[in-house]
Amino acid sequence: MRPAAIKNSHSTENWRWIAGSHAMPAESQTSKSIPRVWIIALVLFAVSLIAASFIADAPVRAAILEAQGKGWKKTSEYAFQAAISKYGDWPQLMIVGIIGLAIARALKRKDWQRVIVAALIASTLAGMVANMSRLTTGRTRPRESPKIEAGWYGPIHNGEILIGNSKYNAFPSGHTATAVGFAAPFLFAKPIAGGVLMIFALMVAWSRMALGAHNLSDVVVSILLATAIGWFVYRRIETHGAAYGSRVFTLYQSWRQRRRNKND
Numbered sequence: 001m002r003p004a005a006i007k008n009s010h011s012t013e014n015w016r017w018i019a020g021s022h023a024m025p026a027e028s029q030t031s032k033s034i035p036r037v038w039i040i041a042l043v044l045f046a047v048s049l050i051a052a053s054f055i056a057d058a059p060v061r062a063a064i065l066e067a068q069g070k071g072w073k074k075t076s077e078y079a080f081q082a083a084i085s086k087y088g089d090w091p092q093l094m095i096v097g098i099i100g101l102a103i104a105r106a107l108k109r110k111d112w113q114r115v116i117v118a119a120l121i122a123s124t125l126a127g128m129v130a131n132m133s134r135l136t137t138g139r140t141r142p143r144e145s146p147k148i149e150a151g152w153y154g155p156i157h158n159g160e161i162l163i164g165n166s167k168y169n170a171f172p173s174g175h176t177a178t179a180v181g182f183a184a185p186f187l188f189a190k191p192i193a194g195g196v197l198m199i200f201a202l203m204v205a206w207s208r209m210a211l212g213a214h215n216l217s218d219v220v221v222s223i224l225l226a227t228a229i230g231w232f233v234y235r236r237i238e239t240h241g242a243a244y245g246s247r248v249f250t251l252y253q254s255w256r257q258r259r260r261n262k263n264d
Contacts, residue, residue, distance in 0.1 A: 053220040081207040088204035118185035122233040126181030126226035139171035143212025176222035179204040184230020
């Protein structure tokens with residue numbers, strides 16, 4: 001084998017941990033796909049749950065306010081919910097994930113490396129999708145009522161651009177999407193660890209509702225969206241991880257070579 005071929009083979013091998021023992025040919029993937037009847041059932045369940053959550057928005061918000069009472073913002077419960085909301089956001093999740101990936105690499109745990117990579121990607125994608133929606137839908141946050149009439153104002157209202165205006169960026173919940181997106185791949189690959197992380201993700205979702213940042217429907221849509229993205233990313237990493245990793249490594253090598261040529 002020529003030296004270049006040996007090098008390419010070695011670089012590809014460096015990425016095989018991403019695919020793991022579950023990598024399957026296309027024929028096997030088709031045979032193991034979710035039956036159509038299950039997909040239809042899941043879609044119907046998701047649509048029903050979303051519809052129910054919109055109906056329940058007002059009574060759930062009223063129940064939260066009644067339970068909190070006056071002076072809630074001065075309590076330790078408020079501080080706890082604010083901390084959950086703060087540390088359950090995307091930057092903190094990425095830091096935890098990168099540290100976990102470094103530990104898994106040091107311990108040579110390829111299975112954990114794969115699921116952490118999937119979690120990092122799924123969390124980021126879920127957050128991006130949620131943010132693209134909430135920046136344009138113009139839904140008011142519950143805590144802004146009655147100062148601002150609750151509703152959907154879109155990206156522009158009465159000549160005012162509402163994109164980036166936090167008061168109108170409620171739907172769906174970005175915090176919930178990133179937290180659930182991070183937990184979902186663990187739930188599919190490592191159920192015990194995934195269960196713990198999903199509990200934390202649901203605590204983040206509840207904190208956003210308790211703080212008046214989101215309605216019930218905002219977090220329900222994010223949970224469903226992020227779970228679907230988490231499943232998709234997890235399956236792609238399991239079945240095509242080596243090919244993706246090799247492609248990224250090849251692009252990186254080409255970029256380095258171009259830099260060398262430019263410097264020379």
